[in-house]
Amino acid sequence: xxxxxxxxARAAGILVGVGAIALSxxxxxxxxxxxxxxxxxxxxxxxxxxxxxxxxxAFVSPDNPDTVTLVANWFGLQEPNGGxxxxxxxxxxxxxxxxxxxxxxxxxxxxxxxxxxxxxxxGSTFLFNNGPVTGLKDENLxxxxxxxxxxxxxxxxxxxxxxxxxxxxxxxxxxxxxxGRLRKEATANLPGGGSVYVxxxxxxxxxxxxxxxxxxxxxxxxVGTDTLAGYNVNTVVLQVPKRDLALRGDxxxxxxxxxxxxxxxxxxxxxxxxxxxxxxxxxxxRLGNPLVNEVVVPVGLKDAFNxxxxxxxxxxxxxxxxxxxxxxxxxxxxxxKVPAPTAPRNDLVEIFLTGIAKKAPxxxxxxxxxxxxxxxxxxxxxxxxxxxxxxxxxxLNMSVPVTAQPNRLGVIGGDLQGFPNGRxxxxxxxxxxxxxxxxxxxTGKPVEALAAGDAVDVNDASFSxxxxxxxxxxxxxxxxxxxxxxxxxxxxxTVPQDADDRTSSVLLVAAGVxxxxxxxxxxxxxxRRRARRASASSSPPSS
Numbered sequence: 001x002x003x004x005x006x007x008x009a010r011a012a013g014i015l016v017g018v019g020a021i022a023l024s025x026x027x028x029x030x031x032x033x034x035x036x037x038x039x040x041x042x043x044x045x046x047x048x049x050x051x052x053x054x055x056x057x058a059f060v061s062p063d064n065p066d067t068v069t070l071v072a073n074w075f076g077l078q079e080p081n082g083g084x085x086x087x088x089x090x091x092x093x094x095x096x097x098x099x100x101x102x103x104x105x106x107x108x109x110x111x112x113x114x115x116x117x118x119x120x121x122x123g124s125t126f127l128f129n130n131g132p133v134t135g136l137k138d139e140n141l142x143x144x145x146x147x148x149x150x151x152x153x154x155x156x157x158x159x160x161x162x163x164x165x166x167x168x169x170x171x172x173x174x175x176x177x178x179x180g181r182l183r184k185e186a187t188a189n190l191p192g193g194g195s196v197y198v199x200x201x202x203x204x205x206x207x208x209x210x211x212x213x214x215x216x217x218x219x220x221x222x223v224g225t226d227t228l229a230g231y232n233v234n235t236v237v238l239q240v241p242k243r244d245l246a247l248r249g250d251x252x253x254x255x256x257x258x259x260x261x262x263x264x265x266x267x268x269x270x271x272x273x274x275x276x277x278x279x280x281x282x283x284x285x286r287l288g289n290p291l292v293n294e295v296v297v298p299v300g301l302k303d304a305f306n307x308x309x310x311x312x313x314x315x316x317x318x319x320x321x322x323x324x325x326x327x328x329x330x331x332x333x334x335x336x337k338v339p340a341p342t343a344p345r346n347d348l349v350e351i352f353l354t355g356i357a358k359k360a361p362x363x364x365x366x367x368x369x370x371x372x373x374x375x376x377x378x379x380x381x382x383x384x385x386x387x388x389x390x391x392x393x394x395x396l397n398m399s400v401p402v403t404a405q406p407n408r409l410g411v412i413g414g415d416l417q418g419f420p421n422g423r424x425x426x427x428x429x430x431x432x433x434x435x436x437x438x439x440x441x442x443t444g445k446p447v448e449a450l451a452a453g454d455a456v457d458v459n460d461a462s463f464s465x466x467x468x469x470x471x472x473x474x475x476x477x478x479x480x481x482x483x484x485x486x487x488x489x490x491x492x493x494t495v496p497q498d499a500d501d502r503t504s505s506v507l508l509v510a511a512g513v514x515x516x517x518x519x520x521x522x523x524x525x526x527x528r529r530r531a532r533r534a535s536a537s538s539s540p541p542s543s
Contacts, residue, residue: 048265049076050088050093051284053073053074053285054073054076054287056260057204059417059425060396060417061239063466065401070097070237070259071204071238072097083171087200087232088115089145091117093263093264093266095236096110098110098259100310102387103387104311106309108247109245111238117146132177143168145165149162161191164187165185167182179473183199192240192244198236202461206229215332216454226459232473235468239468251399256379258391260392264284266278283309284306286305289352296323296352301318305319311389320353324343338450347442348436356420357373357379375395375422397422408426408458412446430456434453435447
């Protein structure tokens with residue numbers, strides 16, 4: 001049983017996000033309406049990053065092919081050195097991963113993750129942790145968040161299926177010397193043979209974001225730098241049996257599912273020094289296919305698009321027009337002289353709105369350009385074609401075998417397990433999307449003039465070969481740059497210990513990197529004593 005359409009904007013008006021908060025007055029909160037979403041792609045949610053969906057991945061688990069792994073990320077562009085508050089999950093939000101298995105654009109299964117905070121800092125310290133954190137129950141970890149995973153297969157029939165403590169924001173290698181252990185402790189089992197991880201991870205999206213500087217400088221000179229290298233995200237990774245996702249529990253007959261994430265938030269009523277959540281939950285962020293809201297939807301529609309249920313996408317002419325006659329190919333033609341394919345772009349309709357199939361419905365009734373059955377939900381044997389609704393979501397055919405040697409270009413590269421059939425962590429979606437925009441899906445082969453793409457072909461951090469697959473959190477751009485600089489000079493740093501320093505807090509030094517990190521509450525005293533000694537020895541004697 002499907003849930004009714006979600007409220008993208010309410011007549012009563014709920015403002016959410018730091019830049020769109022209902023400011024309280026004596027008369028009550030202001031009455032307006034808003035929605036928002038993804039890697040800063042929509043104006044409103046760019047000011048409320050804790051609820052900003054950044055990416056969704058869905059793939060058959062390579063080491064457990066009877067299951068599907070779903071990865072949903074939030075709170076992008078996390079600089080690990082950005083303390084002291086770092087990057088908590090919102091406790092007044094619902095973080096959802098939705099599955100549509102009958103093609104009507106409505107969620108048939110939703111996994112919801114909610115959070116509660118245990119803040120032990122009080123008025124005693126500004127620190128996130130006051131010493132090395134060796135486990136989630138370590139007393140040094142002062143800021144903790146617990147999660148609950150619930151599932152719904154109908155209307156408000158939420159059933160909790162897992163509880164755990166989220167792995168915290170990564171605050172650095174001195175504070176968290178073994179984040180892998182924290183990740184294991186933040187992983188829980190799901191009933192029926194699944195797993196869930198909730199915590200931080202290195203951002204798996206790799207690309208050069210200078211696409212926004214006149215499409216890589218106007219001459220492809222601004223390429224080759226992974227803009228997201230060194231940044232982290234908050235992630236939820238679910239691994240669930242295929243039967244839990246398939247229509248009527250039968251992945252053999254009904255292998256295609258649609259996947260998207262969203263976030264629902266309550267409004268915040270402000271008073272001096274406090275913010276109180278009030279009112280109903282409102283959908284403020286949404287993500288299915290990558291890059292849709294960034295480079296397909298124009299700025300005037302971005303916030304509204306992210307408040308929509310996918311079932312309504314095809315009913316909004318302005319949204320459909322941006323797919324059938326997109327802006328990006330015309331920009332590419334003006335800058336790089338690569339002819340834009342003729343509209344209407346039914347190849348893009350298949351990728352973004354219907355899934356790919358010989359009989360996939362097109363919006364103008366013409367034949368689809370890609371002659372291959374792949375991931376349209378009308379391929380499901382038990383689906384009712386009359387209920388099919390073109391809608392923007394990531395579609396995955398769970399029956400496509402795991403590729404032994406994945407091609408980063410996915411379907412365009414001849415690898416039918418890759419994007420836009422689901423999305424693996426290693427799929428180069430920027431290059432794929434760029435090729436699709438200039439017609440590769442029509443011709444069946446890459447457009448040579450843009451074959452190099454953004455010249456970022458792999459992630460800067462290696463993915464894991466087992467659950468949860470995402471890379472461990474990065475130490476940050478500053479640390480990465482310091483390592484690169486000091487590696488060339490091989491600077492070693494040592495700190496002599498005086499007799500009266502032996503009981504002091506430990507001063508950890510990264511000898512091969514040349515970066516000292518003071519930890520454990522009183523470590524700063526050691527430095528201050530030495531500074532005083534140095535000052536005393538260099539000062540002239542008093543007369």
